[in-house]
Amino acid sequence: MSNEFDHIVVGGGISGLTKAYSLQKQGLKVLLLEKANRTGGVIHSKITECGVTELGPNSLALTPILGQLIEELGLNDQLIKANEVANKRYIYLKGKPVLINPKTLLFGSKVIGLGSKIKLLSERFKSAQDIPNESLADAIKRRFNNEILSNLVEPVITGIYAGSPEKLEYKSSMKRMFVMEQEHGSFTKGFLASRKSGSKREIVSFNKGLQQLTDALRDKLENVRYEAVESISLPNDRVMVKTNERNYEANGLTLAVPAYAAAELLQPMDGDIAQRINQVEYPSLLGWQVTFKTTSITKRIPSFGILFPSKSKKVIKGIINYSEIFGTNDDCRHFTVFAAANTENIEKVEQQVKEEFSSVYEVVDEPIESIFSFYEKAIPQFNVGHSELMKILDEWERQHPQIEILGNWRTGVAIGDCINQKNVCC
Numbered sequence: 001m002s003n004e005f006d007h008i009v010v011g012g013g014i015s016g017l018t019k020a021y022s023l024q025k026q027g028l029k030v031l032l033l034e035k036a037n038r039t040g041g042v043i044h045s046k047i048t049e050c051g052v053t054e055l056g057p058n059s060l061a062l063t064p065i066l067g068q069l070i071e072e073l074g075l076n077d078q079l080i081k082a083n084e085v086a087n088k089r090y091i092y093l094k095g096k097p098v099l100i101n102p103k104t105l106l107f108g109s110k111v112i113g114l115g116s117k118i119k120l121l122s123e124r125f126k127s128a129q130d131i132p133n134e135s136l137a138d139a140i141k142r143r144f145n146n147e148i149l150s151n152l153v154e155p156v157i158t159g160i161y162a163g164s165p166e167k168l169e170y171k172s173s174m175k176r177m178f179v180m181e182q183e184h185g186s187f188t189k190g191f192l193a194s195r196k197s198g199s200k201r202e203i204v205s206f207n208k209g210l211q212q213l214t215d216a217l218r219d220k221l222e223n224v225r226y227e228a229v230e231s232i233s234l235p236n237d238r239v240m241v242k243t244n245e246r247n248y249e250a251n252g253l254t255l256a257v258p259a260y261a262a263a264e265l266l267q268p269m270d271g272d273i274a275q276r277i278n279q280v281e282y283p284s285l286l287g288w289q290v291t292f293k294t295t296s297i298t299k300r301i302p303s304f305g306i307l308f309p310s311k312s313k314k315v316i317k318g319i320i321n322y323s324e325i326f327g328t329n330d331d332c333r334h335f336t337v338f339a340a341a342n343t344e345n346i347e348k349v350e351q352q353v354k355e356e357f358s359s360v361y362e363v364v365d366e367p368i369e370s371i372f373s374f375y376e377k378a379i380p381q382f383n384v385g386h387s388e389l390m391k392i393l394d395e396w397e398r399q400h401p402q403i404e405i406l407g408n409w410r411t412g413v414a415i416g417d418c419i420n421q422k423n424v425c426c
């Protein structure tokens with residue numbers, strides 16, 4: 001078996017799989033190396049009696065490139081689209097879930113008070129600013145106010161990053177919002193323009209879960225090996241990769257691994273860049289994948305789910321109503337619940353999660369399936385300084401043209417962002 005390739009991709013998550021697939025399509029001999037015994041990375045679906053249990057992400061927003069990729073992979077007939085009800089989202093405020101409806105936010109809504117409604121209406125008259133190192137919290141306070149930050153932005157941000165708007169960098173973590181402010185002069189004007197142009201993205205998954213996408217990509221690849229990469233080097237402008245099993249050689253290399261894993265591999269080559277990359281923070285997260293018989297749940301809240309702002313004082317950060325979004329089996333109700341936890345308090349948080357969930361949905365019986373998943377390093381934080389780090393990495397890649405550095409911490413955390421990379425697909 002030859003150990004020489006045109007290109008090696010390290011990491012078999014969605015970022016690495018799409019990269020390897022795209023290079024192979026361009027005619028290159030590509031090897032994908034994955035340290036686990038399966039591809040998909042955090043995307044991990046399981047078929048159960050009641051349908052699908054997602055052990056990682058639950059859904060994705062359909063981008064044009066993703067649509068083409070799905071067609072190319074022959075997955076169109078497996079694609080499932082979110083039910084209409086998924087357009088509804090709730091925020092847990094003053095002890096109960098309150099509906100957020102963009103159409104009634106200004107008039108009927110109880111999520112924000114009159115002062116905030118005036119701020120929403122007047123934001124369009126404020127001029128755009130690009131403040132270096134501005135946090136998301138500061139940007140929201142600059143354009144709106146504290147209440148909009150705590151009741152609307154913070155819970156939504158927690159749903160994406162499981163992080164804090166005080167630490168996240170405005171222009172990196174909410175790129176779309178930042179661009180709207182720069183291009184349209186205000187976020188409100190940009191938001192209205194995007195609605196007019198019909199650029200709203202559909203929420204989708206697959207009959208057998210999101211892993212169908214990563215499995216289909218893996219099946220297209222000619223060379224996938226389940227080996228952990230231990231070191232990389234660049235002798236004579238070639239790439240040498242050493243795994244726990246053997247050595248490989250190639251002309252080019254893509255690292256599509258989490259930041260802390262990339263830092264470890266780059267350390268012997270460039271300690272300074274490794275140290276900078278290693279500063280990307282990954283908070284831990286507890287997930288509860290739980291299925292009840294429909295009769296065990298007294299209260300039904302048809303919607304995408306419920307977000308919990310920190311002022312709710314709950315350990316739960318978000319509940320995703322998987323059955324309401326994609327469900328086909330009326331006998332079961334499947335949910336994914338996320339909570340903040342760390343290695344020391346997992347058991348206590350698990351108990352609190354069960355109690356809080358029970359009180360929101362008025363649960364009367366035990367679940368038929370209950371899986372707790374602890375993600376020690378869950379989602380990379382695009383904290384203040386992230387855009388600067390990305391510029392430094394762009395320059396580093398120019399100086400080391402054999403190596404490309406990818407992964408959700410480079411491109412954006414949504415699955416669509418990981419696919420929307422240069423050269424990927426179609």
Ligand SMILES: Cc1cc2nc3c(=O)[nH]c(=O)nc-3n(C[C@H](O)[C@H](O)[C@H](O)COP(=O)(O)OP(=O)(O)OC[C@H]3O[C@@H](n4cnc5c(N)ncnc54)[C@H](O)[C@@H]3O)c2cc1C
Nearest residue numbers: 011013014015035041042057058059229407408413414415
């Ligand atoms: C709990 C959770 C829920 C989420 N929910 C959503 C959602 O609903 N919708 C959405 O759009 N996004 C969601 N996301 C975000 C999204 O799923 C991720 O950003 C994306 O899947 C990451 O893909 P990746 O390929 O960049 O990284 P990963 O999936 O982390 O893949 C990296 C791979 O590299 C491998 N690797 C690491 N080191 C080595 C090594 N030395 N040698 C070989 N292989 C190595 C790892 O084993 C792993 O398979 C969620 C994320 C999490 C954690």
